[in-house]
Amino acid sequence: MKTFLTFIFVFGLIVLIHEFGHFILAKRGGILVREFSIGMGPKLFYHRHNGTTYTVRLLPVGGYVRMAGEGEDETDLSPGMPLSLELNDQGEVIKINPTKKVHLPNSIPVELISCDLVDELYIKGYENGDETKEKTYPVNHDATIIEEDGIETQIAPRDVQFQSASLSRRIMTNFAGPLNNFLLAIILFMIVAFMSGGTYTSDPSNTIGAVIENGAAHEVGVKPGDKIISVNEVKTPSYEDIVKNVSSNLGNSVPVVVENDKGEQRSLTLTPKKSDDDPNRGVIGVQMNTIFEPLSFMGKIKYGFTETANNSLMIFKALGDLITGFSLNKLGGPVMIFKMSESVSNSGIIAILSFTAMLSVNLGIMNLIPLPGLDGGKLALNAVEGVRGKPLSQEKEVMITMVGVVILVGLMVAVTWNDIHRFFIQ
Incomplete structure (x- = not known):
């Protein structure tokens, strides 16, 4: 149990801090964050505030941010689909329910003919399924839609989508995740220095x-x-x-x-x-062998920065070693993190915080690798846009991202299986 709790704390914290970086910069840049999730998998409960749906999900590992315009945002609404619509006093649609899992009181049943929830913001349909009562309903800019799992999220009009933000805003939003990981590492290393009164220098x-x-x-x-x-x-x-x-x-x-x-x-x-x-x-x-060196107040502050820099150099050295001699044994996934959590869980809070800081630096750097699907890949596409003066077509970006995701998923599966094999099977 101690190992499991340590793993959840370490892995969950670094991923959540990473995603919070994307979240806060997106909000400040006028990009609609449709969902901020703590955990993965089936939802336990959710709460909407200021246009964002905050969810807590079953698997307490990490989380994610869903921004408008990135990937499949909307529930698929097709002609002939039954909907229930909730209107405001001005006759605008403020809530769309395409699922039978949720009942909206005082809503209007409509058989869908067509709709546009991005540009023109309307829903056309037969009221009460009566084909003699075709009606077009204006959709409020901040209307919500109930998704298949019962979660209510805001629709994503064009002006609040990720691609509508300026290039500089998108660059900052993409970079904010790794940046937060570096900031977390700096803070945690500072805390370690203050808790221990100094630092242990390796002999x-x-x-x-x-x-x-x-x-x-x-x-x-x-x-x-x-x-x-x-x-x-x-x-x-x-x-x-x-x-x-x-x-x-x-x-x-x-x-x-x-x-x-x-x-x-x-x-x-x-x-x-x-x-x-x-x-x-x-x-x-x-x-x-280690040698204890007491640190002054400013020395402890400085330690947060120097230790983060030292860990960064070690990771870059490891990446260079990986390029010159690739081996799955040089990589590690959640299984390896779990095994390492087993070791540090018995070594006290200082060891756990140091381990978390080290992994946070690792996640920050790995996410900056310019591979499609990672933040570094998104930043590379931003750079291409800056040079060309215009972005790649959405079709090309989706294709490039999908290729990157397939590669990353394949690598993740291979690394996870390799970790399981060498730790539990051999």
């Missing part, structure tokens, strides 16, 4: 900071403060050298030379075990 030397119980190193008597001089007869002057030589020897007995704090050396033999994070990698159950 890159071969001095061991901690030895994990029941790990390979613990079983042969390695203690915190010991130095690992060599692994498999290869000198290891840094912690990175230790990791490199151990990881490639999963399941193999390797000779190790260890030196204690008195300078006494001893030769040991240990067998690297399977890593929890990557079953193809060997580990001996040691952790890097």
